[in-house]
Amino acid sequence: MHAHESRRGFLRICGGAALAGAALPAGLTQFGCNIVPEHTEKPEGEFVSLYLGEYPELEVVGGMSIVMVDGGPTLAVVRLAESGDDAFAALDGLCTHAGCTLSGFDDDADELYCNCHGSSFDLDGEVTAGPAESPLGTYPVTHDEGEGTVAIEIG
Numbered sequence: 444m445h446a447h448e449s450r451r452g453f454l455r456i457c458g459g460a461a462l463a464g465a466a467l468p469a470g471l472t473q474f475g476c477n478i479v480p481e482h483t484e485k486p487e488g489e490f491v492s493l494y495l496g497e498y499p500e501l502e503v504v505g506g507m508s509i510v511m512v513d514g515g516p517t518l519a520v521v522r523l524a525e526s527g528d529d530a531f532a533a534l535d536g537l538c539t540h541a542g543c544t545l546s547g548f549d550d551d552a553d554e555l556y557c558n559c560h561g562s563s564f565d566l567d568g569e570v571t572a573g574p575a576e577s578p579l580g581t582y583p584v585t586h587d588e589g590e591g592t593v594a595i596e597i598g
Contacts, residue, residue, distance in 0.1 A: 489598025
């Protein structure tokens with residue numbers, strides 16, 4: 444699926460739910476057009492570990508998941524490659540413009556985007572399109588292929 448198809452689908456879901464008052468798919472909550480997962484992960488010291496089996500969207504290159512860390516940041520975790528230490532990236536999951544949850548990842552452009560007002564960010568967190576002016580924070584990631592986990596340093 445291409446980014447423009449993802450964005451179009453998001454807008455259809457968001458706009459349709461707002462107009463019809465319909466519920467979003469299970470596991471998602473709507474606040475305006477700000478979609479957030481209902482679950483959080485508990486940190487283990489200065490790290491949060493994700494078991495990839497619980498995040499099917501991270502099984503494919505270009506997949507992104509928003510992870511709320513209990514007592515910590517909201518993260519956007521992106522799958523960049525099939526394997527290796529650089530297979531994942533983690534950045535702040537809230538747009539620096541208005542605090543909306545980031546909406547997706549365009550793997551062709553290597554950019555995260557926010558559908559609230561159109562901002563986008565590269566994998567270093569730098570703004571590539573406004574209205575956001577401030578960059579996203581980034582977090583070191585370690586991928587353990589054998590364990591099927593991603594550890595993100597949040598502390």
